[in-house]
Amino acid sequence: MRDKRGSGQMIILAALTIAFILLSTIIYVYQISQNLRPEDQPLHLRGFIWNVKFASRILVMGSLANISNGGDNGSLRYNLQRLRSFIESNYHRGKCIFSFKLCEVSLYSSGLRIFWGTDGFGVSSAKADFSLNLADEREEIITKYSINITTHILISATSRRVRIPGFYVIRVTIRVFNEGSPALCKNLTIYYTDYTGNWREAGSLNFYTLRDYGNGTYSARFLIFEPEGVLNRKVKVLCFDRREIRVIATTTCERI
Amino acid sequence: MHRCRQGQIRVLEAFLAVIVVFSALLLSKPIYASYDDSADQEILYSIGMNALMHLDQDGDLGRLISQRDWTEISSRLSILLPIGASYNLTVYDEESNILNDSPILGGDLNAKSVVSIEYIVVDRESLSLYTVRLQLAWVK
Numbered sequence: 001m002r003d004k005r006g007s008g009q010m011i012i013l014a015a016l017t018i019a020f021i022l023l024s025t026i027i028y029v030y031q032i033s034q035n036l037r038p039e040d041q042p043l044h045l046r047g048f049i050w051n052v053k054f055a056s057r058i059l060v061m062g063s064l065a066n067i068s069n070g071g072d073n074g075s076l077r078y079n080l081q082r083l084r085s086f087i088e089s090n091y092h093r094g095k096c097i098f099s100f101k102l103c104e105v106s107l108y109s110s111g112l113r114i115f116w117g118t119d120g121f122g123v124s125s126a127k128a129d130f131s132l133n134l135a136d137e138r139e140e141i142i143t144k145y146s147i148n149i150t151t152h153i154l155i156s157a158t159s160r161r162v163r164i165p166g167f168y169v170i171r172v173t174i175r176v177f178n179e180g181s182p183a184l185c186k187n188l189t190i191y192y193t194d195y196t197g198n199w200r201e202a203g204s205l206n207f208y209t210l211r212d213y214g215n216g217t218y219s220a221r222f223l224i225f226e227p228e229g230v231l232n233r234k235v236k237v238l239c240f241d242r243r244e245i246r247v248i249a250t251t252t253c254e255r256i
Numbered sequence: 257m258h259r260c261r262q263g264q265i266r267v268l269e270a271f272l273a274v275i276v277v278f279s280a281l282l283l284s285k286p287i288y289a290s291y292d293d294s295a296d297q298e299i300l301y302s303i304g305m306n307a308l309m310h311l312d313q314d315g316d317l318g319r320l321i322s323q324r325d326w327t328e329i330s331s332r333l334s335i336l337l338p339i340g341a342s343y344n345l346t347v348y349d350e351e352s353n354i355l356n357d358s359p360i361l362g363g364d365l366n367a368k369s370v371v372s373i374e375y376i377v378v379d380r381e382s383l384s385l386y387t388v389r390l391q392l393a394w395v396k
Contacts, residue, residue: 018276019276022276022280026280026283043298043305044301047301047373051375051376054312055377055378058315058378058380059378059383061315062315063383079383082350082385083378083385086350086376087376090374090376243380244380244381
């Protein structure tokens, strides 16, 4: 009698254990499925945030290319304002606030720094800070990021008198950088001053060679004839990088 | 008589066990199905988003839209998307007008689950803003 009662209790215990295991499995599977619901996925958010970052980068890049080619300085702000309203109206999953602040620190004014110097350095740069606030009834995500698009060039030039009287060999070394890293350029034009002080294009000379080292360094060599000789000859380089951003730098030839 | 009754109880127990197991399976099936469906949608979304990102590398998508080169966009998408994924791409301008006068599609979108991806595009040269809507589905 005692044995039979004990075996019944064991069966009940076993049944309860099995029920508990089954129930916990169901709950576990249900919880996983809840977490993986498409509407809860951060993937859409991540995708949207990435898209906004990329779009703002392209817009800053395009605006800088436009401004460095003679466009209005105010176009950067105007274009970003257009992007802001476009992004805010194209987010349908809740509230979206997109804001930007143009860099006003030291060398920048209204997010721009365009300095084409006479000491062999030229820079075209645009910088802005962005904030993207996405919110729905459950959560709020704030993303802050900065965009800095900078193209700068460093040039140096030497002038050497050759054995034939009145002839000079000019060598120009150009280094191109995008955001501080060596970069390739799309187009390079080199100018030099003649004895009257007028700018002349070196590329139109017969003895002109431009060498591309493939690592953002370019070297130009050309031969000019000037019987009078020029003191402090200047060389100017006009560079368009692959993003169509224009930079100019001028330097004085070092006589060797 | 007693043994016969014990046997009946064992049969009843076996039936109960079968019922418990099958009901558990039945209960978990819709959950598994929804999990499967959401995972499928997630994969499709990732594929679509990656394809658009690749297509827009160096601002190429904006340039192609500005040039109204729908054929090139369609052929590039067909290369970027895996075999078995059908798509339909619609391009909108800043005022939400549809720009593509010819459909940009590949395959049939008549599937159980279709994923829709919206992507903002900027043309680097004209600085025009566009939205593209990519609808994706697995071909049946």
